[in-house]
Amino acid sequence: MAGQDEGLSGFPAVRRLFRRGNFPGTIKPFRSQGESGVDFTDGVPGVSGGEEGVAALRSMSNSRLTKFDRILGDAVVDVEALRELAWSGIPPRLRPDCWRLLLGYAPPNRERRAAILARKRHEYRRVPDFVPDYYDGAGLAGASEDEAGALRQVAVDVPRTAPGVPFFSQPDVQTSLERILYIWGLRHPASGYVQGINDLVTPFLAVFMSEYLEGPMNDWALLAVEADCYWCLCKLLDGIQDHYTHAQPGIQRTVFHLRELVRRVDAKTATHLDEQGLEFLQFAFRWVNCLLLRELPFQLGVRLWDTYLAEGSSLREFLVYALASFLLSWSSQLQQLEFQDLIMFLQRPPTAAWTEQDVEVVLSRAFMWRSSFKGATSHFS
Numbered sequence: 001m002a003g004q005d006e007g008l009s010g011f012p013a014v015r016r017l018f019r020r021g022n023f024p025g026t027i028k029p030f031r032s033q034g035e036s037g038v039d040f041t042d043g044v045p046g047v048s049g050g051e052e053g054v055a056a057l058r059s060m061s062n063s064r065l066t067k068f069d070r071i072l073g074d075a076v077v078d079v080e081a082l083r084e085l086a087w088s089g090i091p092p093r094l095r096p097d098c099w100r101l102l103l104g105y106a107p108p109n110r111e112r113r114a115a116i117l118a119r120k121r122h123e124y125r126r127v128p129d130f131v132p133d134y135y136d137g138a139g140l141a142g143a144s145e146d147e148a149g150a151l152r153q154v155a156v157d158v159p160r161t162a163p164g165v166p167f168f169s170q171p172d173v174q175t176s177l178e179r180i181l182y183i184w185g186l187r188h189p190a191s192g193y194v195q196g197i198n199d200l201v202t203p204f205l206a207v208f209m210s211e212y213l214e215g216p217m218n219d220w221a222l223l224a225v226e227a228d229c230y231w232c233l234c235k236l237l238d239g240i241q242d243h244y245t246h247a248q249p250g251i252q253r254t255v256f257h258l259r260e261l262v263r264r265v266d267a268k269t270a271t272h273l274d275e276q277g278l279e280f281l282q283f284a285f286r287w288v289n290c291l292l293l294r295e296l297p298f299q300l301g302v303r304l305w306d307t308y309l310a311e312g313s314s315l316r317e318f319l320v321y322a323l324a325s326f327l328l329s330w331s332s333q334l335q336q337l338e339f340q341d342l343i344m345f346l347q348r349p350p351t352a353a354w355t356e357q358d359v360e361v362v363l364s365r366a367f368m369w370r371s372s373f374k375g376a377t378s379h380f381s
Contacts, residue, residue, distance in 0.1 A: 077108040087310040102309040103235040124227035176226045191244040196289035204229040276339040283346035321366035
């Protein structure tokens, strides 16, 4: 394992990025915000923006926080109760623990948790494919053509991951991301590394790194972050791996279901898209491939992840409704656009000014549609 920790010496600079507010959006001071990071005084129906409104909504936030603390404080966490509460968003300081529990990476039993996490982190360091000196080129000498090709593809994609977010431009963060992706690809030969999986690691890296903003930051702690990201990525992709196998049939199927659902819930928009000759694959393939992360400001993607992980094994189904809700956020605008403008609009949807409230609307509408269609699968046939 020689040389493994030498690439981590720059992480104090990463931590300074968090503290200067350049972290991807969840560690900023709350000011008048509630614990969830949402500005509760901006446009909430029935709530004024004055001091009474702020006080009332802080009380609501504190009540949610108390519920989280109670569930997480139990000797054995009720994971289903946690899913129900986490679906509407997780307080940033509790997000790392909640995500590990929701994914089944950390066990519900509190007494066993520390030992199991320590074992998994140690196992990651000793993974047979975890050969850090391949970064020096030595590992490539004995690598197969496929392994060398996978590493080259990872090396191309990592610098392009989450562009514009300073955290992910740090060399040490990119090194960790490169290792995670390369190892995951080697250990999952049915798909190998596929472009887009790099995006799926970014919420994990940001959230698990947030646990180490204070106190000592040694190499072991930093490799623990990397290990947690790797194992959580494995858990996430276990349920959607056919998104990334040959010909990506899972994505093809999801896009087909998306098109059928849009026809059911908004026939006028669906008809207009058909008349313009727009194929859903032309814009929605990337949406599914990256689970909408590239379509949203990063901090909103992290919030979206709360709901995704709370969905558990139902994520594949819920994703179809979330995508339809996202698309139809602009239903009236889309009906006014012709083919070329539609392509440009949907490949770069205008979400730069979105807040968490916009994401909440998308998720709430998706939840409503899923509830309405529960048990009625004909719209997917």
